Amino acid sequence: MRKIAPLVIGMTVFVFFFAMTPILGMEYGFINALFLIGNVMVIYMVYAVLRFGEAPKEKFDDGYWYSDIDRSFTADESEA
Structure with a gap:
C-alpha cells in the first residue's frame, strides 16, 4: 500500500x-x-x-463485501 499512497494523494491534489x-x-x-x-x-x-x-484476505462469496468493515454488521437476520 505504501507504493500507491503517494500516487493516490497526488492524483487527489491534481483533481482538486x-x-x-x-x-x-x-x-x-x-x-x-x-x-x-x-x-x-x-x-x-x-x-x-x-x-x-x-x-x-476475505472472499466475496463468504459474505465479505468490503474488507474495511466487520461482517457482523452485514450479516443476514437468519445468520445472527
Whole structure:
C-alpha cells in the first residue's frame, strides 16, 4: 500500500486543482490539457492499484463485501 499512497494523494491534489481552474481564471487550452493529462493519470493510477495494491484476505462469496468493515454488521437476520 505504501507504493500507491503517494500516487493516490497526488492524483487527489491534481483533481482538486483541476476543479479549481475555472474559478482561478485559467485559459481553456490549459484546462483542456489538464483534462487530457488527468485521463492518462487515472488510467495509470488504476493500473498501479491493481498491480501493487494488497488484495483482501476475505472472499466475496463468504459474505465479505468490503474488507474495511466487520461482517457482523452485514450479516443476514437468519445468520445472527
